Amino acid sequence: MSGFRIVGVGPGDPELVTLKAARLIGAADVVAYHQGVGKRSNARRIVAGLMPEGVVEEVFEYPVTTGRTDHPGGYDGAMSDFYDDCERRAVAHLEAGREVVLLAEGDPLFYGSAMYLHDRLADRFPTEIVPGIPAFAAATAASGTPLVRHTDVLTVLPGTLPVPELARRLADTDGAIIMKLGRRFPGVRDALEQAGRLDGAVYVERASMEAQRLLPVADVNPATVPYFSLIVVPGDTKPAPAVSSLAEKSAELLVIGLGPGPDDWLTPEAAAALAEVDHVVGYAPYVNRVPQRPGLQRHASGNTVEVDRARHALDLAKAGERVAVVSGGDAGVFGMASAVFEAAEDPAYADVPIRVLPGVSAVQAVAARAGAPVGADFAVLSLSDRLKPWEVIERRVRAIAEADLVLAIYNPRSRSRTTQVADLRAILLEHRAPETVVVVGRDVGRAEESLTVTTLADLDPESIDMKCLLIVGASSTRVTPAGRVWTPRFVE
Known part of the structure; x- marks a missing residue:
């Protein structure tokens, strides 16, 4: 029976194609690949030296690469019709008994178009996915900087996220990769600056290709940023917690109710207090509601460790740090205020003043x-x-x-x-x-x-x-x- 192979061909350098990918391409009856309107497929360029003589090439050309289209169904409608056509063409070859290889830049299941055909065909034909080296691995190697160490957390982020959300996630992680730049680059740069991660962030363009270019993000001209670019934010660039054991006096610990959800229901008093603190501690969904800004360190945790997070906040305040513990609704109504006072019964925190700021309760x-x-x-x-x-x-x-x-x-x-x-x-x-x-x-x-x-x-x-x-x-x-x-x- 014919087979459908989705093959990752790596980030750009033909020498980074895996041996298995090269073998399957060389044995294919049909090689299919995507490409933009009026452009040449980068995946096809990578494997040019591996294409067997007489192979049938199926070019899946996107009808549109931005959100603008005359299709009555808009962008989503145009792309749905496009993948319907790709499916029909692939199925015709598979039903005729041909081996079909679909090329995918980087890794097939990492922000790739190939996954949409996989969704449509995998339950109907024998399907195999061959992983490829993703672009961020090539970019990290090119930058020569360790991305994450030991227990560091790595987060892969699309640059299409809203700037406040992108800044929040950058501040909360150790290492990060930011993809999908292009015209989004100015907002991505702003997010890095807001999160305090601009210094040390590396811009990598066309990783592993002949035209590869590396620059500090702060030095990049936004007008020159192409699609084939990303940003590496090494875990080593995350600011260390600014906790001093030599503090002369404990700082006041604030316990703040954020209200039930809408920003309009956050009191002016609470908003002003959150703008002044250096640390925010709380259950992750509530911490996520606090806007990121330069210098703010966020300490998010799960839903059943209230006293542990209260002790963490008390330790920070005892060391002289300006800290807010946040709760949804009113912190005194089934919120963190009681947990903070419970933890503060420990004599070690006797000199930490605690102030509770009310919020709109649910x-x-x-x-x-x-x-x-x-x-x-x-x-x-x-x-x-x-x-x-x-x-x-x-x-x-x-x-x-x-x-x-x-x-x-x-x-x-x-x-x-x-x-x-x-x-x-x-x-x-x-x-x-x-x-x-x-x-x-x-x-x-x-x-x-x-x-x-x-x-x-x-x-x-x-x-x-x-x-x-x-x-x-x-x-x-x-x-x-x-x-x-x-x-x-x-x-x-």
Whole structure:
């Protein structure tokens, strides 16, 4: 049976083609390759000396290489039609029993067009992928600078990312490769400068080719940057933590609530404080919300190490560093403030002053979207049993239900906690009427926001996840004809 081979031919130097790639190319009936409009395929140039006599060449010429096209489906529509045509042409050869080799610059599955034909053909024909030396490996070798050492983290980034996001990722990693430059180069340079990684970053153009060129990124003329270029950011260039053990006095540790999500919900006080600190510590998604700027060091961690990250922040502050611990919503509502004070009970941190800056809480955000469901007495409860047993949660739910308080529920359900919302509903129905109002807010403040007003009887536990916050009304909670939810301040 015929075979489909996707062969990586390396970054440009014909001598960097692997022996296996050379063997398969030499035995091919058909050699296919992509090329730009009005251009010659670089992959074809690399293997020119390996092409067998009489081989059939299939040239897959892109209809467009930018986002502009007259196709009725736009760029995506034009490219979909293009790959449909490539598929038909490849299939015709394969069904005729021919060995088809598709050339791919660098490595086939690393930002390569070949993967799209792989997706279409791999389940229909015997398919083999031959790895190739990626361009960044050739660029790193050309720069002569070790990219990463020991436990360094390497991140490969497209230059097409928004500048703030690119700067954030550059600041958070050790070594980095930035690809897809071209006209994006000015923004990439700005991101490197914002992240404090411009010094030591190396621009490599046409790595391993005769026209190879290397320059410090700071010296590159943006008008001269071609597609075949990338930037190497060695791990050795990451600034070392600026922690001094000789600090005369501990710095104040700030604990800051970032609000539920939108930048507009970050308080001016919090924004001003974040602009002054040198370190931000927190759960990774919250740290990611803090804009990167020169000199800012970010310390992101997982979701279940609150006290460990609090100790890290306290150690930095004790050494005289300006540090902020960040939380989503309000740091004092199921956030990092309590964890910081827990860690600070250690006498070693007795001289570290701690200040908590408030933020808009998730319950406030959902309540505001709904109307005024917490306009009277209410309780707030986390349904997570990670730090307290379910028996305690159940006892508190019963007490709140018997007291006829509005109840806001954080952390209602996770992948490992799938029955607790149903259990909560059952307990509440022992004390509340089935028509009790329930508000379900999901991703409030974000693009995916949704708000559902239902009843305790109609609440579907399976529809709830960790992105939700629930507000269960009291017996007095009402819904207006316009669907607004409110709870009277008075008790009849």
